[in-house]
Structures are given as C-alpha cells and as structure tokens.
Amino acid sequence: xxxxxxxxxxxxxEILTEEEIKYVVENFDNGNIKDYQMSALLMAIVxxxxxxxxxxxxxxxxxxxxxxxxxxxxxxxxDKHSTGGVGDKTTLIISPxxxxxxxxxxxMSGRGxxxxxxxxxxxxxxxxFNVNLSMDSFIKEISDIGMAITxxxxxxxxADKKIxxxxxxxxxxxxxxxIASSIMSKKLASGADTILLDVKFGEGAFMKTMEDAQxxxxxxxxxxxxxxxxxxxxxxxxxEPLGNAIGNSLEVKEAVETLLGKGxxxxxxxxxxxxxxxxxxxxxxxxxxxxxxxxxxNLYSGKAYKVFLEFVKAQHGxxxxxxxxxxxxxxxxxxxxKALRSGYIAKLDALTIGIAxxxxxGGREKKDDIIDMAAGIVLNYKVGDHVNKGDVLCTLYTERxxxxxIAKEVLSAYDIxxxxxxxxxxxxxxxx
Ligand code: URA
Numbered sequence: 001x002x003x004x005x006x007x008x009x010x011x012x013x014e015i016l017t018e019e020e021i022k023y024v025v026e027n028f029d030n031g032n033i034k035d036y037q038m039s040a041l042l043m044a045i046v047x048x049x050x051x052x053x054x055x056x057x058x059x060x061x062x063x064x065x066x067x068x069x070x071x072x073x074x075x076x077x078x079d080k081h082s083t084g085g086v087g088d089k090t091t092l093i094i095s096p097x098x099x100x101x102x103x104x105x106x107x108m109s110g111r112g113x114x115x116x117x118x119x120x121x122x123x124x125x126x127x128x129f130n131v132n133l134s135m136d137s138f139i140k141e142i143s144d145i146g147m148a149i150t151x152x153x154x155x156x157x158x159a160d161k162k163i164x165x166x167x168x169x170x171x172x173x174x175x176x177x178x179i180a181s182s183i184m185s186k187k188l189a190s191g192a193d194t195i196l197l198d199v200k201f202g203e204g205a206f207m208k209t210m211e212d213a214q215x216x217x218x219x220x221x222x223x224x225x226x227x228x229x230x231x232x233x234x235x236x237x238x239x240e241p242l243g244n245a246i247g248n249s250l251e252v253k254e255a256v257e258t259l260l261g262k263g264x265x266x267x268x269x270x271x272x273x274x275x276x277x278x279x280x281x282x283x284x285x286x287x288x289x290x291x292x293x294x295x296x297x298n299l300y301s302g303k304a305y306k307v308f309l310e311f312v313k314a315q316h317g318x319x320x321x322x323x324x325x326x327x328x329x330x331x332x333x334x335x336x337x338k339a340l341r342s343g344y345i346a347k348l349d350a351l352t353i354g355i356a357x358x359x360x361x362g363g364r365e366k367k368d369d370i371i372d373m374a375a376g377i378v379l380n381y382k383v384g385d386h387v388n389k390g391d392v393l394c395t396l397y398t399e400r401x402x403x404x405x406i407a408k409e410v411l412s413a414y415d416i417x418x419x420x421x422x423x424x425x426x427x428x429x430x431x432x
Pocket of ligand 1: 178182
C-alpha cells in the first residue's frame, strides 16, 4: 500500500477501504506519512467527502491510536459534548443536575480558542480549582459525588491530535466527516456509557446552517451506534449568545445563579431539555416529562447546587467564591453600551459578541494567549426584547483601556427594528 495511491484514489472520488484508512492513520501517527502528503489527502477529503463507512473506520483507528479510559467499574456514566458556542456554560449546570439524580458525569473538557470559551478555562476562574485530575482521582470523584470535570488527557486519540493540528493550518477543519470522526474518536475513547451531542448552528457556531448541523449530528449518532453507545444529538440555535454572560468568571457566576434557580430563561430551558435526554439515556426515567419534573425539582430545591459545591470542593476550588459570587474580581473598566434608538431587538449576533469578548481579554486569539478571567460581556436584553433609546444593552468588562473601538463593534451586533420580533426557537430537534 502507498500513500500516493490513496491520495489519488480520494482525488478521483473513490471510496477508501478499511485497510487503506488504517494504513493512513497508523503511518501518519508514526511519521511514515509526511505532513504534506496528509495535507493533500485531507484536502481531497474536504472536497470529495467520505462515506459513513469511511468515517467510521477513520474514527475506529483514531481511537486505537491512543489510550482509552476504563470506567467500567462505574454505572450510568453519561457524557455530553457541545460543538461550542458563545456563552455556552451548560456543562457547569447540566452536570450537577443530572448527577443529583443518579447519573455519573465523566467529563473531559478542553480550553477555548478564538471566540468560543472552554469549560476548563471557566473552571479555572474559581481560585484553586484543579483541572488536571489523575485518572484515579477522576474516577473516585465520579464515584463519590457523581461528577468530575478534567482536562482532556494527552494520550486520548493521539492521531486525531496530530491530524487536527495539521487541519488547523491547512484550511481543512471545515469538513463534516473530519469533524465528526475527530469529536467522536475522543468521546468514544473517554469511556462513558452514553453520549449526548449538542450540535449548534448559526453565526456563532462551527456549523453555519441548520442543514450542516443536522448532517453532522446524524453522522455522529451513526458513529456512536456503530460502537454500540447510546448516542443522541440535539440541534440548537447559536444566532445569539446563550444566556446573558460571556467570559470566564462571568459565566461561572451565571451558571451558579442558574443552579440557584435564577438563571436566564434560554439557558435554563436548554439545560433542562438536555438533562431530560441524558436521564432517558441513562434509563433513570422512561419519559421526557418524568425527567423534566425530576430535573426541575432538583434545580429549584437546591439539590443540584449542593452537588456543584461538592464538586468544586473535591477539585480544590475555593467554595467561598461560589457561596458569595461578589468575591470574584471585577474588571477595572466597565463600559456600558447604550441603544441608539428605541425598538425591538431583531438580531444580536453571537459571532460579533464572541469576538468582542475575546478582544476584551476573555478569550485566546493564539493558543498561548493568557486569558483575563474577569473580562467579557454581560447582556441586559436578548432578541425579541423591547429597548428604549439610551437603555444599557450590555456592559463590557476589561482591563484593556482601548475598549471604545470594541464597544462600537458590539453595538454593530444589534439590529433594532420598529416591528415586534418573535425570537427563533432555541432547540430544533433531538435525534434519538
Ligand atoms: N472539535 C473537534 O474536536 N474536532 C474538530 O474537528 C472540530 C471541532
């Protein structure tokens, strides 16, 4: 077998065999296939696509390239993955709610890059919080309190790591088969019994259209099924940010408020909906309605909040910050962005807001950038709300003095119109 024949085959729109895909993954991983050859093959895949079988084989050999987490001593282990969006702090809320109902949440998360935040960065805004658990501590914590969140271990799906790094610099990230196999290889190697995928679409998401989000979701569910894991996916909108807070400690504070039953409506609703699917997957309930009732009860009674406190304590975070949110440092500058006219908010572009939050210091433009945990944006109004001229649309938090340019960009994220606007639904479909 040789890589040039495989590249030519894909260039000519032919289907690769399992042996050929195995050969590519193994030989790229061990260095026999060079970056320039792999780049050519990746570009041919981006252009000519892959069949579901090809994607499954690619996933299979990427899983086999690294280690796998063995969680077989635990039962009811659930995992949830979001394809990422602006203001998405759902992991911090859903995990303790479902853990309070008997699910065990084993979550390996990543850091943020660009305009989407990472759960690990958000957790690190809690002083002392340890995001690097040993495997023993990870498993013990899940067993003791029902949940743990740690950084992705270095040795999971090693080939994916190498391939992703190459995709990142060769314009080949943007491919549904490559994204699906990349995400699923890591999820399947992480050892949970069930996987829920939140596939977002819209300006602020990886997938810009609902059709692409559906394609990606169906493909990932198909891959999960092949590996005999209960895998489901929800298609959710990311036209405007999720919730009101964007930025690391700002999002932790909003997550805690949500766990105290005082969260924004859209965020709370998405968490309850996803939570109901996870309870169904773990067979804790047999109907969605039953799941919703239990979730609402544990959210509004404070049971889920208690699990969150235990989780923070178990990972050495300073619980006093959670108990008194005013302890989180507040950014030096707080710039209020005001409405230039009265009317209804028709658009609040998540991408513009996400990029602005990054520029304020809340995200990384480059991998090595240091995040300012207190930086970000808090929205006062969402799509569909009425505002009067001069109302504060949102507040920017930053340590960087040149926020006036960013304030203008933030203002451009809003469309304010005369006619009343009905917001689009947040959750479009659950693929079960
Ligand atoms: N996230 C991943 O893990 N892989 C991709 O290819 C895209 C997003």
